[in-house]
Amino acid sequence: MSELPYLAIVGGGIAGPALALSLKKHHGISSIVYELQPKYDVRGVNITLAPNAVRVLQHVGVYDVVRTQGYSYDDLHLSNARSQALGNLLQGSPKYYNYSCLRVHRAIVQKALLDELKVQGIPVIFGKKLVRLHEEKESVELEFADGTSARASFVIGADGVHSRVRDAIMETQTSYSGFMGIIGMGVKRESLHKSASQVPLPNFVFGSKGFVAIMPSSYEGTVVDFFSTMPFPARSREEWNELAEDKTKVQEILQKRFGDKWPQFICDITRDYDKEGLSLLPFFEVPPLERWTSVKRRVILIGDSAHAFTPQGGQGAAMGLEDAETLSHTLSHPDFKSDYMRLLTIWERHRSERLRLVKDFTDLNGRLRSPDTAFIQWVKEWLIWGRFRWTGSLGNMQWLHGYNAEDIVRFF
Template sequence: MPGFTSTSEKTAVGPHLRLRIVICGAGLGGLGAAIGLARKGHEVVVLEGASQLSEVGAGIQIPPNSMRVLDAYGLSKRLQQWVERPRNIALRRYATGQILGVTPLHPRLTETYGFPYLLIHRADYQRILHEEAKSLGVEVQMSTRVVSVNTEVPLVTTETGQEFAADVIVGADGIRSRVRESVIPDQVIEPSSSSNCAFRATVTSDDMLSDPEVAHLMSDVNANSWIGHRRHVMAYPIRQGAMYNLVMSHPGQAAPGKWNEPGNLDEMKATYDDFDPVLKRVLGKVKGCLKWKLADLPPLTNWVSKSGRVVLIGDAAHAMVPYLAQGASMAIEDGAALAECLSRVQSQDQISQYLGLFETVRKSRCERIQECSRLNGERWHMPDGPEQEARDRALGKDHMSEEATATNGEDSHPNLWSDKGFQPWLFGYDVFTETSQALDRAEQSKFGQ
């Protein structure tokens, strides 16, 4: 990557006990976990219900905390040709486009945390992970839909009646997880439905650059977010300037967990009719859009089955609204932490202990980010008035300066990406070190016994 040199390339370390691990779901979290586990020497099979990896989803962000993991997996160079490296995240007044506040990204975050903040097309991200998993010997079976999980054996059964036995089963099958039903069999876990949906769309580079009113959005590489009452638009270039990506949050309904529900272009344009004229020109170039329901999960009682052999990761465990752009990053961190935990297993009867440690290491961090994602959205979506005006004044201050006070929670900066207390905790997190240290402490205390 230009200006970025890998400093944390980790060599694969064989585990004490080689495990057979079945992962349900070939999304970013499932494939990321497959890579981490395969690098530790485990036998990994990934089962995916879809017939092929799809283009659905458009742009996604890779913050420094997950870029740390991808770099450790040796993927930095492969990502280079597919990513954009934005200079800032700019929060803008919805009606005028006036910049209210800026979170500097490059080079500040790279220098501060050692890893960049990147933008990528979800399909490119998924393809790179898929190729790496396959190169490590992971078996990825498409068109293999899981219908039930026996947590005791443990055993996965597909809709064709095929059975997959394993030492460990990983549920990476999203917010509507089938595996979760077996992990928490005595509860019906429904997604916590947000009042908002999101339209997703892209505009080609040719269409953007041919219009002098909007061409600057392609050449001045930033992630821009126009924020208003109950609505915002996050937009940025992807695929090295080949297209402009738009995610448009608004009040509405759609099916949770579905990425490919068709959206109505007239409805999309009408929803943002009072937004910045520059943004409206961009929306006028959109030729098709998808609709996506925004939802998260309530904190789960447990991520590991009573048998200690089935574990949830990613959206299956902690789906979150996208207002901190951390959903995929948490899934990538989960996979790395899971691989670290299972690399310590020396006998079959230790599996449940180490999966329990995985849950302990990950649960509080992910649930805090779930909560803060909701909080960030609430702050973006304020109605016009005195509170909004006070928020806008606060957004204009540099809360990462030496003079700024580190805060968290309710008293934090109105944009948590720029909060002096929260940003280092979010972006500077080293999942390898944190997990290894937790494992060391547990082993020294003999798991509290």
């Protein structure tokens, strides 16, 4: 094991810890995780983990912990603002994908991963702000804001859309996607207006003023969240922060879209929900990168550091988890030390091709969720209905939800 490369992972969110666990548990490779936050970060919102994401959590040994703190489901229902059914997507399926889909808070997933790192003896150092990288022929030096430094054979950047690792190895500029999201969590299902009984949950509701989702998020399904993604004018970082803090304004945005001509339970929830609990999230994107590695291939990007895009396909965390497991199999290849340039090229090509497909899927979802004229909305609803009449509840989504990260070894 002494000849295996020593790895430094920058970013202790989801993808970074998953990579560290996969390396240790399946390949015996050690690593160290550096996290910007001073301690475990309880911020964040509920996220959806499709079977391709859940599979990775199972492989790294945290799924059983996470599963009991979220809502597992198979059927995602789609309807219109008149509560008419448009279709039913089998988003999870033990039969077809081995796993159900899971709705859970992001912080729960991160904590489970960090707890497992501790069990496995993998060090996590909090409060480490990366300021500089020096890449040499056989190693990389990391410099931190507190004046300390470290050295590793390879550095993995898993530090998100505004990645400092990415900035250190290439010139890129993140940009606002044109979409933002608003989410409210912790709603008791029994408090919903009786009109909620007319549609099964979880449900995506489409109308001419946009889209809103109602998703159970507790293990028993007795607690739900609601969210909407929508086009919204660009703002500066400071202006976004100001808007997010102005809860009255955030609620006004919701009520303007969903205050009437929607099922009563949606109108009520946007009006009556405690506005202080609303979260507003602008979506930023990383432009398509020519490469996910440094010139010398000793610095590697995964997750949002490499390919952040809007979460309208419910695949943001999943892509980072897939990156992590596929990279762990790449780093553990018997010839990696002598042939890492070729192996990383293969990994990078495989992942970038898949990400292009997922990005196209996400962009299509964004268009379906956007406000439109009554006629265009009628056309979109017919297209959604027709798609599921043609494809059935699988929706031709096997390529997405049935992905096995371990299959990367076939390409080597």
